[in-house]
Amino acid sequence: MAVGETRFPVMPVIEGVRLGTAMAGIKKSGRRDLVVIQVPEGARVAGSFTLNAFCAAPVSVAKASLAACQARGEGPRLLVINTGNANAGTGEIGLRDAHATCAELARLAGVPADSVLPFSTGVIGEPLPMERLLAGLAPALDSLAEDSEAWRHAGEGILTTDTRPKGASVELELGDRKVTINGISKGSGMIKPNMATMLAFVATDAAIEQPLLDSLLRETVERSFNCISVDGDTSTNDACMLIATGRGATLTSDEEIVIFRNGLQRVMTELAQAIVRDGEGATKFVTLQVQGAASREEALEVGFTVAHSPLVKTALFASDANWGRILAAVGRAPVSDFDVSRVTIDLGDVRLVENGGRANGYTEEQGSRIMREEEITIRIDLGRGEESATVWTTDLSQEYVSINADYRS
């Protein structure tokens, strides 16, 4: 199941960013499961990784190698992504395999080993099938290309149980110059069989120095991938990479930086929302707008408390305007000195809650009309301040349980 349309867009060429794929038979034959992304010399690359303490071997290696490249004032030259196996919970063997993968690809491409960053997604705790993986590297390199089809094939090559590839692209005018941003992502929310991963790879031709690139990634991930949840499980392998080739326009003013950041935010948000729309068993796409908060952190706490409530999620699945469950979830959010008499909750354009109870004049019919829709917005005003946050989530269906219970069974 998946909610709404997320057509894979036509991707403009970003000169020097070349993508190759192979069918290495890691996942299953006849399916792209190995992806190589080539980054041109002189590019700058920023990375954002999972905070899970049991982070996977490729995450440890990618973080260390990225730091080494940046210390040399360089970007990495190659990213290698395999699906079908997360290489997580694999201890020493996992680290050895991740290093071996990078070393072999570096040898084939004639670059330093630490210029190659590894990424894996799939089953936790199984050793990587190194023979098949290594055998797939050469064909993946041979297929490197810059065109839109290469982007789409890469988008398909990083999927696990996703039902569709996820891509986003924008072209921005900076005065008389143009800048392009392309991105692909995978994952069905933070929650997948065996914690398979949220991965995103975004590239631009803009020229951006490392410190600015790092902060742009941090800011835009904070308001996109860090604001989605299917149930709050955080993968051992999550990663989002941002590549700036520097072959295109340079951001020359604060105004141009703002234009670029807004465009980047659009790409990141589209990719993040595509993950929620493809959430396991999802039948609804839910936007939780929390406003009137004393701080953004507080707004996020309330948003995620509601987003993670199985009672709210099952009511959404049932198209049941069960406002009491939303009220109760808001009420248990960790907010200090919470005066609930000032809270208002709106479902679409219908006022559900005010003055600590059901809104005057609210009728079941009004609520049910909104709940039957496939895309639902819940607005929660805490009446405590000026801060706000938006969280995107799904409903909870029997199919979700089936997918995760039947997996491996």
Place this chain on the structure above:
Amino acid sequence: MAVGETRFPVMPVIEGVRLGTAMAGIKKSGRRDLVVIQVPEGARVAGSFTLNAFCAAPVSVAKASLAACQARGEGPRLLVINTGNANAGTGEIGLRDAHATCAELARLAGVPADSVLPFSTGVIGEPLPMERLLAGLAPALDSLAEDSEAWRHAGEGILTTDTRPKGASVELELGDRKVTINGISKGSGMIKPNMATMLAFVATDAAIEQPLLDSLLRETVERSFNCISVDGDTSTNDACMLIATGRGATLTSDEEIVIFRNGLQRVMTELAQAIVRDGEGATKFVTLQVQGAASREEALEVGFTVAHSPLVKTALFASDANWGRILAAVGRAPVSDFDVSRVTIDLGDVRLVENGGRANGYTEEQGSRIMREEEITIRIDLGRGEESATVWTTDLSQEYVSINADYRS
């Protein structure tokens, strides 16, 4: 569905504690839905209530009246509990109805209005059916009795969608004297249609002064009702009341206080576990023992993070020894400077995880053997310190989703 046996025990008489019930037609006809518990003069009563900011009207009234009684050096004289309607999210009308219920029962019984504490459980956001509720008070009073049947009828009268009544009782030897502790509870975990409530009423004939009674309740609830979860939703109406009539033995030494506290802990834990065993759609009873923690808070964080992970819960439902999901849930728990290489995870008597990955010699067969059992213990050692905590939870089944999605639909 419910896991294991929880037979309602034979309850010894606790002199002066009398229970009455009525079929007021609040829930459905032919079903006990109104309960009155009479507390003898001179008794001491301690209460523990929900932390949900949207706490229900009866909770606000019960807290205020209990404080008023204690300020007078008295206990309340009557507790009145209705099921079928939570009187939550009902604003001013809800407070008025809760007060009116207490006032009418106080009038019938000839006690001050604030000597009556109200409790409600059921649907959120609907006004109480006052006419039927008030009409049921006299018959409930007329049926007051001390015997075991009265306790069982009260245990049945406070249920909502529970599949069975929940009771526990212990008799303790204090030197040559005896002390009795009886308790009843309701709820299917913290999660029910419309957040119906966890309620527990425990009585003893022991003579215990208010400060000690308060701390005994706090300590034992902390290690029982506050350690269970079906999914972490916290009700607007949760309450646990502890009554000490003072007509029996006095606790005369620290040793006797320890004997009593251990007995009280046994009753509280049995009542709390009975709620988990009756969890919606539950097919497994899961004990999460977290040890080697730097603090009890940290141990609880890890325990609840695992207990709330839908990936772990669906794997338990599937009897799938999917240790990667447990490892990943532990890894995302909010623990600072978390060295996962020191973590060990045992499933029953089988070592699943050590040195950051799958334990040497672990086989799928070993894990599956344990996972097929109805009662499962998962032991997580963080290798960071001496503190520990135990959390009890259930699995997550399609039936859980059906129960909560179909409700009201």
